[in-house]
Amino acid sequence: xxxxxAAGVSKSLVSLALRGDHGVSAATxxxxxxxxxxxxxxxxxxxxxxxxxRTMLLGVLLTDLANPYHTEVVSGVEEAAEExxxxxxxxxxxxxxxxxxxxxxxxxxxNVDGVVVVSSWPEPQxxxxxxxxxxxxxxxxxxxxxxxxxxxxxDDRAGAEAAVRHLAELGHERIAHLAGSGRPASRARExxxxxxxxxxxxxxxxxxxxxxxxxxxxxxxxxxGAGSRERAAAELLATGPTAVFATNDLAALAVLDRAHEAGxxxxxxxxxxxxxxxxxxxxxxxxxxxVDQPRLVxxxxxxxxxxxxxxxxxxxxxxVLTPDxxxxxxxxxxxxx
Amino acid sequence: xxxxxAAGVSKSLVSLALRGDHGVSAATxxxxxxxxxxxxxxxxxxxxxxxxxRTMLLGVLLTDLANPYHTEVVSGVEEAAEExxxxxxxxxxxxxxxxxxxxxxxxxxxNVDGVVVVSSWPEPQxxxxxxxxxxxxxxxxxxxxxxxxxxxxxDDRAGAEAAVRHLAELGHERIAHLAGSGRPASRARExxxxxxxxxxxxxxxxxxxxxxxxxxxxxxxxxxGAGSRERAAAELLATGPTAVFATNDLAALAVLDRAHEAGxxxxxxxxxxxxxxxxxxxxxxxxxxxVDQPRLVxxxxxxxxxxxxxxxxxxxxxxVLTPDxxxxxxxxxxxxx
DNA sequence: AAACGAATCTGGAACGTTCCAGATTCGGGT
DNA sequence: ACCCGAATCTGGAACGTTCCAGATTCGTTT
Numbered sequence: 143x144x145x146x147x148a149a150g151v152s153k154s155l156v157s158l159a160l161r162g163d164h165g166v167s168a169a170t171x172x173x174x175x176x177x178x179x180x181x182x183x184x185x186x187x188x189x190x191x192x193x194x195x196r197t198m199l200l201g202v203l204l205t206d207l208a209n210p211y212h213t214e215v216v217s218g219v220e221e222a223a224e225e226x227x228x229x230x231x232x233x234x235x236x237x238x239x240x241x242x243x244x245x246x247x248x249x250x251x252x253n254v255d256g257v258v259v260v261s262s263w264p265e266p267q268x269x270x271x272x273x274x275x276x277x278x279x280x281x282x283x284x285x286x287x288x289x290x291x292x293x294x295x296x297d298d299r300a301g302a303e304a305a306v307r308h309l310a311e312l313g314h315e316r317i318a319h320l321a322g323s324g325r326p327a328s329r330a331r332e333x334x335x336x337x338x339x340x341x342x343x344x345x346x347x348x349x350x351x352x353x354x355x356x357x358x359x360x361x362x363x364x365x366x367g368a369g370s371r372e373r374a375a376a377e378l379l380a381t382g383p384t385a386v387f388a389t390n391d392l393a394a395l396a397v398l399d400r401a402h403e404a405g406x407x408x409x410x411x412x413x414x415x416x417x418x419x420x421x422x423x424x425x426x427x428x429x430x431x432x433v434d435q436p437r438l439v440x441x442x443x444x445x446x447x448x449x450x451x452x453x454x455x456x457x458x459x460x461x462v463l464t465p466d467x468x469x470x471x472x473x474x475x476x477x478x479x
Numbered sequence: 480x481x482x483x484x485a486a487g488v489s490k491s492l493v494s495l496a497l498r499g500d501h502g503v504s505a506a507t508x509x510x511x512x513x514x515x516x517x518x519x520x521x522x523x524x525x526x527x528x529x530x531x532x533r534t535m536l537l538g539v540l541l542t543d544l545a546n547p548y549h550t551e552v553v554s555g556v557e558e559a560a561e562e563x564x565x566x567x568x569x570x571x572x573x574x575x576x577x578x579x580x581x582x583x584x585x586x587x588x589x590n591v592d593g594v595v596v597v598s599s600w601p602e603p604q605x606x607x608x609x610x611x612x613x614x615x616x617x618x619x620x621x622x623x624x625x626x627x628x629x630x631x632x633x634d635d636r637a638g639a640e641a642a643v644r645h646l647a648e649l650g651h652e653r654i655a656h657l658a659g660s661g662r663p664a665s666r667a668r669e670x671x672x673x674x675x676x677x678x679x680x681x682x683x684x685x686x687x688x689x690x691x692x693x694x695x696x697x698x699x700x701x702x703x704g705a706g707s708r709e710r711a712a713a714e715l716l717a718t719g720p721t722a723v724f725a726t727n728d729l730a731a732l733a734v735l736d737r738a739h740e741a742g743x744x745x746x747x748x749x750x751x752x753x754x755x756x757x758x759x760x761x762x763x764x765x766x767x768x769x770v771d772q773p774r775l776v777x778x779x780x781x782x783x784x785x786x787x788x789x790x791x792x793x794x795x796x797x798x799v800l801t802p803d804x805x806x807x808x809x810x811x812x813x814x815x816x
Numbered sequence: 817a818a819a820c821g822a823a824t825c826t827g828g829a830a831c832g833t834t835c836c837a838g839a840t841t842c843g844g845g846t
Numbered sequence: 847a848c849c850c851g852a853a854t855c856t857g858g859a860a861c862g863t864t865c866c867a868g869a870t871t872c873g874t875t876t
Contacts, residue, residue, distance in 0.1 A: 152826045157864060167824065182608065187588040188525040188534075189862035192831045197525075207553060207569075208758075213544040220571065229585045232544075232569035234557060248566045251524040252589070271519065395762060402764070421545075425732060425759060427739075489856045494834060504854065526832035529861045 148177040160185060191253050200228045200448065201249035205242065205261035207234050210420050211437065212260045215281050218441020219258050226449060228255070235261065243268045250275055256448040258441075262287075262325065277451030279444045284326045286460055292447045293460045296435040298327055301465040302334025302387065305415040305433055308467055309385040310342050313475045314413060317344065318383035320375060320393045321352035328389045331417060335387055351378040353393070371396045379404055384412060384476040391416035391423050394430055398472065409474035419468050428471035435465045485514040497522065528590050537565045537785065538586035542579065542598035544571050547757050548774065549597045552618050555778020556595050563786060565592070572598065580605045587612055593785040595778075599624075599662065614788030616781045621663045623797055629784045630797045633772040635664055638802040639671025639724065642752040642770050645804055646722040647679050650812045651750060654681065655720035657712060657730045658689035665726045668754060672724055688715040690730070708733045716741055721749060721813040728753035728760050731767055735809065746811035756805050765808035772802045 146153040151174060159166045159174040166174075177183075191197035200223045204212055220230045233249050235242030242264050249257055256276050259269065262283040272278050273290035280287055281294045309317050319335045322328030332350065339348045353370045375396040378386060388394035394416030401412045408414045408428055416423060419434035443461055450459075483490040488511060496503045496511040503511075514520075528534035537560045541549055557567045570586050572579030579601050586594055593614040596606065603625040609615050610627035617624055618631045646654050656672045659665030669687065676685045690707045712733040715723060725731035731753030738749045745751045745765055753760060756771035780798055787796075 153863080154827075154865085155825060157862095158825090161864095165824065170824080182611070184584065184588050186529075186590065186862055187585075188528045188590055189831085190864070191525045192523075192529060192833090192862080193864045195831080207544065207550040208547050210545050216544060216571065217573075220573075229582075230571070231585075232571060234553065234567070234569060236554075236557075245566075247521065248524070248568075251521050253523065253525055274519065275521075399764070422762060426762065427736070427764070490833080491835085491857075492855060494832095495855090498834095502854065507854080523832055526861085527834070529832080529863090530834045532861080 145174065145178045145181055145183050148181060149174045195253075196255050197253050198228050199252065199254040200230050200445070201246075201252070201254035201257040202230055202232045203242065203246050203249065203257060203259045203261065203264070204232060204234050205237055205263045211282075211418055211435075214437035215260050215441040215444070218438040218443075219260075219445050220441070221438075222442040222445035226445075228445075235263070237263070239263065239265060246272055255452060258444045258448065262327070277448045279447045279451075281440055281444050282327075284330050286458065290458065292444075292451065292458055294440050294444045294447065295460075295462055296440070296465045297462050298330035299334035299337065301417060301433040301435070301467075302331045303338045304465070304467040305387045305417070306335055306338040306342070308431070308469065309387065309413060309415065309473065310344065312385075312413065312473060314385040315344055316347045316349075316383045317385045317387060318347075318349040318351070318378050318381060320378050320386055320388040320397060321350050322389035322393065323353060331389050347383075349378065349381050349383060351375075351381075372400065375400045376404075379412065385414070385473070386412060387415045389417055391418050391420045391430060391432055394432070394472075395422060395426055398426060398428075398430070408472045410477055413473040413476070415467075415473060423468070423470065431470045431473040432468055433465050434468045436463050439463060482511065482515045482518055482520050485518060486511045533592050534590050535565050536589065536591040537567050537782070538583075538589070538591035538594040539567055539569045540579065540583055540586065540594060540596045540598065540601070541569060541571050542574055542600045548619075548755055548772075551774035552597050552778040552781070555775040555780075556597075556782050557778070558775075559779040559782035563782075565782075572600070574600070576600065576602060583609055592789060595781045595785065599664070614785050616784045616788075618777055618781050619664075621667050623795065627795065629781075629788070629795055631777045631781045631784065632797075632799055633777070633802045634799050635667035636671035636674065638754060638770040638772070638804075639668045640675040641802070641804040642724045642754070643672055643675040643679070645768070645806065646724065646750060646752065646810065647681065649722075649750065649810060651722040652681055653684045653686075653720045654722045654724060655684075655686040655688070655715050655718060657715050657723055657725040657734060658687050659726035659730065660690060668726050684720075686715065686718050686720060688712075688718075709737065712737045713741075716749065722751070722810070723749060724752045726754055728755050728757045728767060728769055731769070731809075732759060732763055735763060735765075735767070745809045747814055750810040750813070752804075752810060760805070760807065768807045768810040769805055770802050771805045773800050776800060 146156045156174055159171045160178060187197060202216055202219055206212055223230050233245035235245045250272060257272060257278045259280045260282060266288040269278060269291050270288035279292045283293055284295045284298060286293055306317060319332060321332045336348055339345055351374045353374045371393055379400055386397045388397055394414050397414050398408055401408055406412055416430045416432035419432040423430035423432040440463060447459055483493045493511055496508045524534060539553055539556055543549055560567050570582035572582045587609060594609060596617045599620040606615055606628050607625035616629045620630055621632045621635060623630055643654055656669060658669045673685060676682055688711045690711045708730055716737055723734050725734055731751050734751050735745055738745055743749055753767045753769040756769040760767035760769040777800060784796055
């Protein structure tokens, strides 16, 4: 360590001084800090991690950088982590299981102190293996993926219920649902829709159309892509509903479009509610009423769970948060006949 | 190393075997790999980095995770990096200079072999300091920020020219420009607009309105936020243009909105061109004609420059790529009077 | 003046890997 | 039987830090 030489002290003392240990005299400390500054010295996380056994690094594994849903969760993770002195590193897996596993591996090899997985993609066994080495928290998956893995999720059934009740309170009865692929989240939303319709005595009006064949292991949410979504939206509108609850904002956008083309634009022609409250909801016209997951809070909570694990907790925890409905311009009372 | 014990060999041989060195007999190699597998062993990047002096890690510093412009560049960086066996780590600075500097520091302390900065935010002196330790490439900034830092940018003037020429070829003459804040990119686009108008003999029709006061160090692109953008768009439309070239897609969206409200919706009432070809361009109605930066290529190029530096290049390089115009539904010939 | 204790500093071990120089084994040519 | 070289394997040094046990200094108490 050349800083030690420059300041004329031992490397041990440099280490102490830079960490602000109070057992170093003020004069010496100043001399050391000055030398470090002059030499542009930065401590080496690698070496420190090696000897200390922990790195104060938190890894975040993402499937999809471009997904604004994910990025806000990341912000929550970051805020909470930084408050506790951790540094957050992101690894980007893309929509590719093998890559995802590789990136997770890379994080583990860096000896991160914990991993937050913002994605429902990784395979359970990969997660379980990771969880054997460091705490792992998964955000956004409604069921528990693997033993040893904590989860934070939003309550999809409650979100669906809020959407349907909002429409019912506006006076709608013929409320249809545009379902998603068979992934867990969309399944739960559909179940919530059906249940609420039943509870409101509207079971007779229950109408569902979905994109994709419902294959659980489809390549993407909305297998078949935009075309399939548009077709399903058109079909659904053909059944003559006065309101549609869509499984996500993209699906809601498809409904908005088809409704516009069919000459009954929202909200007068048909009311539309989306899910996830992505930036889309703000940019689309009319602005979209959408169910909002408390993403920032979910991220913070994930970090909290991670730190609890580091603190010694051993039993698994699964947190479920209730989403809020954000009412915008795409919903209104039904047009009187 | 317990794998060594389990396989009954020295730690050195384990190291060789795991790296696939051919000087290890097939039988022993199999025994070692088997033991490693059984024990769930992963090599420690920290220790390796310490002794080798390089980590095969590439750091990417981002200002804004939620910005789809940035994320596609990141994909390009990743693709190219992985082809060469590097692992990419992302650090997220947010729109905060201090945080950005801290995150950059964190990357450097991890001994990454190079850094790609996808942002025009970091202060030159911070970049210069980083560049003294490892290669640094900056993506998306039109001018060179600091000596020792390579850059990759799109040619904003050429992009503006393509947009204006497209409108002129459709038959427009009264082509106005909705300018951005005074950041370098928007200044270059405005300059390109003015120049092309002159070259086409349309100088007399040059009309510019901008958001924000033009303060270069504004807090954000579009200081004053959406409100200011809307107001500027309304003012611009009041001057009676038949076409508008907007400095980015968000600004274009504002024009689209105001035009709709003013009873002359695009493309019949007024033609609109945006810049950046964000996902907005695809979701908005009518779909937006927009100038597209070759983001994937820019990312790949950035990685290439980084590796060239690692290979020993010493002189700075500044690559400028020409953007493409993507024509969609928001532009059409002017309505005959 | 001796003894003590607090304050300040130091030297080497340790972390998990790679690298290097060399040790051991083995088959084959003389 | 002997030697040689190739193939295979080993032990310790090194990387840059922290940690620990102890060394040194110095003011204070007895």
